[in-house]
Amino acid sequence: MQHPGMSDSITREEGVKHIAAIIKDIKFALLTTTNAEGHLHARPMTTQQTEFDGDLWFIGSKDSGTAADIRKNAQVNASYADTGKNTYLSLAGKAELVEDRAKLEELWSDAYKAYFEGGIDDPNVQLIKINAEGAEFWESGKTRNLLQMAAAAVTGKTSHDHGTNETVKL
Amino acid sequence: MQHPGMSDSITREEGVKHIAAIIKDIKFALLTTTNAEGHLHARPMTTQQTEFDGDLWFIGSKDSGTAADIRKNAQVNASYADTGKNTYLSLAGKAELVEDRAKLEELWSDAYKAYFEGGIDDPNVQLIKINAEGAEFWESGKTRNLLQMAAAAVTGKTSHDHGTNETVKL
Numbered sequence: 001m002q003h004p005g006m007s008d009s010i011t012r013e014e015g016v017k018h019i020a021a022i023i024k025d026i027k028f029a030l031l032t033t034t035n036a037e038g039h040l041h042a043r044p045m046t047t048q049q050t051e052f053d054g055d056l057w058f059i060g061s062k063d064s065g066t067a068a069d070i071r072k073n074a075q076v077n078a079s080y081a082d083t084g085k086n087t088y089l090s091l092a093g094k095a096e097l098v099e100d101r102a103k104l105e106e107l108w109s110d111a112y113k114a115y116f117e118g119g120i121d122d123p124n125v126q127l128i129k130i131n132a133e134g135a136e137f138w139e140s141g142k143t144r145n146l147l148q149m150a151a152a153a154v155t156g157k158t159s160h161d162h163g164t165n166e167t168v169k170l
Numbered sequence: 171m172q173h174p175g176m177s178d179s180i181t182r183e184e185g186v187k188h189i190a191a192i193i194k195d196i197k198f199a200l201l202t203t204t205n206a207e208g209h210l211h212a213r214p215m216t217t218q219q220t221e222f223d224g225d226l227w228f229i230g231s232k233d234s235g236t237a238a239d240i241r242k243n244a245q246v247n248a249s250y251a252d253t254g255k256n257t258y259l260s261l262a263g264k265a266e267l268v269e270d271r272a273k274l275e276e277l278w279s280d281a282y283k284a285y286f287e288g289g290i291d292d293p294n295v296q297l298i299k300i301n302a303e304g305a306e307f308w309e310s311g312k313t314r315n316l317l318q319m320a321a322a323a324v325t326g327k328t329s330h331d332h333g334t335n336e337t338v339k340l
Contacts, residue, residue: 033226034245039262042200042249043260056309072193075204077211082253083251088212090202133209138214141284
């Protein structure tokens with residue numbers, strides 16, 4: 001339930017900044033995809049090394065269930081739990097399997113060598129990009145919408161209509 | 171990736187016991203549902219007070235997004251993260267909105283009063299039951315299937331065919 005003292009009227013830019021601050025200290029996201037049979041699967045994925053700017057990036061495997069699921073259904077959820085602080089972030093968006101050597105080099109760290117024998121040149125390395133469309137954050141039992149799903153598609157309003165009852169709730 | 175030293179050949183009963191032991195110490199699950207527009211939404215939900223026996227139970231609100239989503243699409247994912255231990259559990263299953271006063275009394279605790287003005291008699295209280303169909307557990311970078319999706323539907327094999335390459339991976 002929405003805490004009365006909190007306002008949803010933040011810009012996308014402010015929301016993105018909040019999200020960047022939250023996820024940078026959380027080592028793994030839970031990335032949930034829908035498989036061909038319609039089942040929902042969550043898998044821990046290493047949080048990107050670079051600052052979040054509205055797109056989430058993960059390094060996965062081309063032969064993983066996650067990649068197979070995304071090829072069939074791009075809608076995904078990335079969630080971040082900090083069980084010590086008891087905070088939770090849910091981020092909904094559209095995933096893309098991307099080939100981008102420059103981006104891969106930016107995101108790569110030696111930790112991925114544990115997963116890829118051939119290192120950064122391993123042919124199984126797959127960049128996953130998620131365009132964040134909506135995000136909700138829970139802290140001390142309060143919910144806050146950090147990114148609002150663009151309301152345009154549903155109500156004919158633009159995504160600037162934050163904080164009204166007509167915006168699309170996550 | 172599957173750790174070579176770990177076997178998938180555990181019975182459903184053993185898997186259920188493992189899951190019960192994992193989730194009892196994790197206060198909140200992240201429950202992911204699919205909404206009418208196909209977006210995936212995760213929301214923290216209080217872990218049940220009783221021991222897991224193959225069905226997960228949550229107490230939610232009839233007017234919540236979670237309940238609305240389940241009415242349209244029963245496939246859900248419940249994930250449990252322990253960021254201190256760095257362990258993750260993903261559980262896929264089918265959700266049902268259930269009216270069962272005896273079960274509600276068994277699961278209810280005073281903590282829910284923060285969410286429901288009318289307490290256990292609040293007309294907005296909604297029991298959610300999730301039949302666990304598959305579960306995967308990550309610990310120290312190793313993956314373990316604790317419950318196998320019944321393979322019958324896909325390969326013609328029964329769910330007793332654990333541990334082969336033909337079983338359905340989560």
